[in-house]
Amino acid sequence: MTTTSDTAGPVATAGLRNDLMAAAIIAGLGAIGYFVFPDDLAFLTRVIGLAFLVISLDLVTGYCGVATLGHAALFGVAAYAAGNAALAGITDPIAMLLVGAVAGTCTGLVSGLLVTRFRGLPQLVLSIAFGQLVAALANKLSSITGGSDGLAGISPGPVFGVFNFDMFGRTGYVFSVAVLLIAMVALLRFARSPFSLMCRAIKDDTLRARMIGVRVYPRLVIMYCVAGAVAGLGGALTAINTGVVGLDSVGFERSAEALIMLILGGAGNLWGALIGAILFELFHHYVSAASPFHWMILVGLLLIVVVLFFPRGLVNEVVRRIEDFRQARAVR
Amino acid sequence: MQTVLGILPDALAYGMVLFTISIGLSIMMGLMRVVNLAHGAFAMIGGYLASFALVSLGVSYPVAILIAVIGTVIVSVPFEFLLYRRIYRRSDELTQILLTIGITFFIVGIANYIFGPTSKPIPLPELLKGPFDLGFRMIPAHRLFVIGCGVVTAVALWLLIEKTEFGVRLRAAVDNGDMAEALGIRTQVVYSATFALAVGLAAFGGVVGAELLPVEPFYALRYMVTFLVVVSVGGAGSVTGALAASLLLGLADTTGKYLAPEFGEFFFYVAVIVIVYIFPHGLFGRAH
Numbered sequence: 001m002t003t004t005s006d007t008a009g010p011v012a013t014a015g016l017r018n019d020l021m022a023a024a025i026i027a028g029l030g031a032i033g034y035f036v037f038p039d040d041l042a043f044l045t046r047v048i049g050l051a052f053l054v055i056s057l058d059l060v061t062g063y064c065g066v067a068t069l070g071h072a073a074l075f076g077v078a079a080y081a082a083g084n085a086a087l088a089g090i091t092d093p094i095a096m097l098l099v100g101a102v103a104g105t106c107t108g109l110v111s112g113l114l115v116t117r118f119r120g121l122p123q124l125v126l127s128i129a130f131g132q133l134v135a136a137l138a139n140k141l142s143s144i145t146g147g148s149d150g151l152a153g154i155s156p157g158p159v160f161g162v163f164n165f166d167m168f169g170r171t172g173y174v175f176s177v178a179v180l181l182i183a184m185v186a187l188l189r190f191a192r193s194p195f196s197l198m199c200r201a202i203k204d205d206t207l208r209a210r211m212i213g214v215r216v217y218p219r220l221v222i223m224y225c226v227a228g229a230v231a232g233l234g235g236a237l238t239a240i241n242t243g244v245v246g247l248d249s250v251g252f253e254r255s256a257e258a259l260i261m262l263i264l265g266g267a268g269n270l271w272g273a274l275i276g277a278i279l280f281e282l283f284h285h286y287v288s289a290a291s292p293f294h295w296m297i298l299v300g301l302l303l304i305v306v307v308l309f310f311p312r313g314l315v316n317e318v319v320r321r322i323e324d325f326r327q328a329r330a331v332r
Numbered sequence: 333m334q335t336v337l338g339i340l341p342d343a344l345a346y347g348m349v350l351f352t353i354s355i356g357l358s359i360m361m362g363l364m365r366v367v368n369l370a371h372g373a374f375a376m377i378g379g380y381l382a383s384f385a386l387v388s389l390g391v392s393y394p395v396a397i398l399i400a401v402i403g404t405v406i407v408s409v410p411f412e413f414l415l416y417r418r419i420y421r422r423s424d425e426l427t428q429i430l431l432t433i434g435i436t437f438f439i440v441g442i443a444n445y446i447f448g449p450t451s452k453p454i455p456l457p458e459l460l461k462g463p464f465d466l467g468f469r470m471i472p473a474h475r476l477f478v479i480g481c482g483v484v485t486a487v488a489l490w491l492l493i494e495k496t497e498f499g500v501r502l503r504a505a506v507d508n509g510d511m512a513e514a515l516g517i518r519t520q521v522v523y524s525a526t527f528a529l530a531v532g533l534a535a536f537g538g539v540v541g542a543e544l545l546p547v548e549p550f551y552a553l554r555y556m557v558t559f560l561v562v563v564s565v566g567g568a569g570s571v572t573g574a575l576a577a578s579l580l581l582g583l584a585d586t587t588g589k590y591l592a593p594e595f596g597e598f599f600f601y602v603a604v605i606v607i608v609y610i611f612p613h614g615l616f617g618r619a620h
């Protein structure tokens with residue numbers, strides 16, 4: 001997934017330093033989760049699975065400007081694929097992850113071919129229609145998806161043949177953090193690549209990008225495939241950790257929530273996607289206990305406030321404030 | 333043949349409900365370019381108000397419809413004033429989607445807080461309860477009523493847009509907002525009036541269509557996508573387009589549910605993908 005963007009010496013060291021810092025941050029966050037919330041590991045593992053979906057959405061929405069409300073399809077198909085692989089005997093967690101990534105990539109390809117053809121409203125509606133189509137199929141093809149009962153009985157084998165999945169979710173948690181760490185470092189490199197920069201150019205001004213000779217459609221489709229692989233990892237992780245895949249993993253609500261998480265954190269920034277997923281799920285975890293309708297009032301208000309006052313997301317806003325502060329000091 | 337005759341009235345009635353609710357959204361999207369995912373939420377408010385008026389106040393059906401429409405418009409005023417005004421014409425889709433999803437969540441939460449989390453009955457008057465004899469077969473009178481409401485709405489809107497002073501201003505604002513402004517049309521007033529019209533139509537559709545799309549706590553979310561899809565298939569801002577799309581998609585959905593019920597909305601969305609892929613600006617829409 002890494003491309004050769006960092007050819008010059010100093011840039012390469014800077015890139016390496018960034019990668020190490022990213023790895024350290026995720027490992028640190030993971031350790032905090034492990035030692036501070038030892039009873040909530042299952043919840044935290046769920047958050048990591050969803051974070052993959054949001055990061056994947058960031059690749060197409062934040063980097064390419066594709067508005068989509070059907071992204072859960074990529075996640076859900078991969079979860080079902082990984083689950084079916086496990087039921088068919090491929091219980092090695094890493095093999096399941098690969099199955100999920102491949103399934104996600106294929107779904108991303110189909111979805112990308114369909115959705116990135118247009119811009120604006122047709123694009124949005126095609127993405128919704130694709131997502132709903134997958135959801136309807138998941139409901140119908142109950143022989144491979146379990147229908148509304150969900151696909152149950154997925155029992156992954158030990159990681160590397162050594163670490164068994166325990167009932168406290170410790171192995172699952174550490175495994176998920178490790179996968180997140182590797183994927184995040186790889187994606188941060190990918191985000192600095194010329195390919196991703198060109199995607200940003202397409203997002204900013206499609207016409208100008210086309211004028212300087214960029215072939216827009218194939219790039220967007222490729223980006224969709226990468227996003228599919230990332231969402232696929234998340235789907236497979238969820239299947240591995242929970243042992244069940246339900247219809248909710250392909251539903252419209254899942255897609256809409258992922259978009260909310262992304263905007264909350266900040267689109268166009270992989271850290272924003274990660275932080276947004278964590279914040280939203282924490283918010284959900286602590287508020288929805290009261291009543292589902294109070295939760296909806298609050299999340300509605302939160303969304304309105306973020307869109308009106310922090311249109312670029314919380315993380316981007318914080319980054320901008322810090323930059324402003326630095327510049328003000330530099331001037332003085 | 334029997335199946336076809338069974339499907340058609342239901343498809344027609346369902347299509348007309350879709351039309352009555354979606355046309356408001358279509359006008360709004362054509363004029364203000366706002367992807368208003370909260371449109372269903374206003375239809376839901378209409379349903380709740382009508383149910384409250386019928387069950388708790390005991391008023392007659394026509395009065396309940398009136399209360400629902402006017403009440404919903406009044407409720408929508410603060411939303412228009414504080415939120416929608418910011419996103420007319422200028423914003424990108426993503427901002428609009430998120431803002432209107434936020435509004436939807438907010439309305440769903442508040443509505444359920446006030447009216448309680450159970451589905452709300454909208455009892456029909458005696459006149460509409462029974463079957464109606466068409467000569468060759470019987471169909472529920474309510475279906476006929478819904479179809480009639482759809483036809484009346486379509487004709488009234490056509491007259492409003494094509495034959496009145498307001499329609500002229502509206503069309504001018506749709507075609508070129510800046511130029512209309514320069515010619516002395518107060519576009520902000522036209523926008524606000526259109527918003528009120530759209531919301532009122534949503535509430536009207538929500539009430540008369542309650543037999544087919546029952547008013548329940550998650551109504552606004554459940555049909556959020558459906559209304560948007562109808563508009564984009566028809567082409568935003570086009571009355572004929574919305575009518576054609578509603579009838580077509582109503583037919584696709586009803587036929588699918590009759591012939592292959594276990595597939596759910598599969599055929600509906602296959603139809604959507606095919607149509608949107610071939611006509612990205614809708615059946616009767618224009619490229620902006």
